[in-house]
Amino acid sequence: MTTQPGWHPDPVPAQPGQPPQLRYWDGxxxxxxxxxAQAPAAGAYYGAQPAYGGAGGGKATTTPDGVPLAGWWQRVGAYLIDGLLLGVISAVLYIPFYGRVVDAYRDYFDDLERAADSGGPQPSPFQLQSDLAGTLALMGLIGLVVGFVWTVGWLRWKQATPGKLALGLRVRLRDQPGPLPWRAILLRWLTQAGVAALSFVPLVGSVIGLYTLLDVLWPLWDDQRQALHDKAARTNVVRVR
Incomplete structure (x- = not known):
């Protein structure tokens, strides 16, 4: 007979003097x-999930199976750690391009100085942007690829990026524990970093900026502490320690 997913008496014996507890079986x-462990009411069964945060219309403090949700500041802290690590990696990969950027700015300021000395027309800043467009686009693409490999790879391997691992956080499906499926991982990335990458597109940048801000702030008032990219992927960030 297959045991149904849910809370069951813990197969690990309790320590002397400790009350018995339940452990979650994911199937x-x-x-x-x-x-x-709580004494079950008449007709109840252990496999049923106990009622945790979220009942009664308040904000949930756990997933439906009782795992504590991460706080907003914990998520921000993990994001900053990941951002710092990614910044270091990207800076190393950008080294071959720094010379081009420096040369373009040096030429531009030399032209400005010559124009000022001779009284001639000043060079257009738009020409500088045009000269750097290809280099900056390539650097942006490299940063996007690095971020994709970093986020997707770590979520598939550990259910968390290094920033989340450092703070004892994991990403999981809201209604089901266990490793994240590819679909959820890709949806999280597309609706977070993927959308943010469009902020450089003319005319839509301001809208994307607003979406990115709302995505960061959304867990503050969401009943299930989900960001917008969590809702798209049906995930939660949880605390495991």
């Missing part, structure tokens, strides 16, 4: 998530 294996 294939025992997870690391435990909860205090």
């Amino acid at each position: 294939a294996r025992w997870t690391e998530h435990v909860a205090p």
Whole structure:
């Protein structure tokens, strides 16, 4: 007989003097998530998930199976750690392009100085932008690819980026524990970093900027503490320690 996913008596014996507890079975294996055992009401069964945060219309503090949700500041902290690490990696990969950027600016300021000395027309800043457009676009593409490999790779491998790992956070499907499917991972990236990459597109940049800001702030008032990219992928960021 197959055991249904849910909360069941913990197969690990309790320590002396400790109350018994329940452990969550995901249908294939025992997870690391435990909860205090409660006497079941008449007709109840252990497989039923106990009622945790979110009942009664308030904000949820756990997933439906009782795993604590990450706080907003924890998520911001993890984002900053990842941003710092990605910045270092990208800076190293950009080294071959720094010379082109420096040369373009040097030529531009030399032209400005010559124009001022001779009284001739000043060079257009738009020409500088045109000269750098290809280099900056290539650098942006490299940064986007690095971010994609970083985020997608870590989420598939560890269910968390290094920033989240450092703060004891993991990403999981809201309604199901276990490794993230590819679909959820790609949707999270597309609706977060993928959308943010469009901020450089003329005319839509301001709209994208507003979306990015709302995405960051959304967990502050969302009943399930989900960002917009969480909602698209049906995920939650949870605390595991």
